Amino acid sequence: MYWITALATYLFSFLAGFGIGQITVGFTFVFIILAIAHSFNWIKNGMHYMAFLVSGLVIGGLAITYVDDALLFFPFVLLG
Numbered sequence: 001m002y003w004i005t006a007l008a009t010y011l012f013s014f015l016a017g018f019g020i021g022q023i024t025v026g027f028t029f030v031f032i033i034l035a036i037a038h039s040f041n042w043i044k045n046g047m048h049y050m051a052f053l054v055s056g057l058v059i060g061g062l063a064i065t066y067v068d069d070a071l072l073f074f075p076f077v078l079l080g
Contacts, residue, residue: 002035014076025072026060033059 006028013025033056037043043052063072 002031002038006031006035014073022064022069022072026057026064029060029063030056032056 009028009031010025013021013028015021016024030053033052034043034049037048037052043049
């Protein structure tokens with residue numbers, strides 16, 4: 001379900017625009033990191049879950065801070 005949630009969050013971020021959308025796209029990274037961790041069975045207890053959650057927040061925060069909007073929404077920029 002994390003993969004579906006990541007896709008839904010990414011689509012919502014694009015539809016919300018480049019103001020609030022850029023902020024909410026950071027949460028997409030949380031779900032992607034958790035989806036990858038669950039896919040490889042890296043989450044064994046609550047501490048592992050928290051570690052991946054925090055790493056997703058950090059990566060998402062760095063992405064919305066240092067990456068241009070056009071790169072964050074690159075697949076949709078090609079359509080427009």
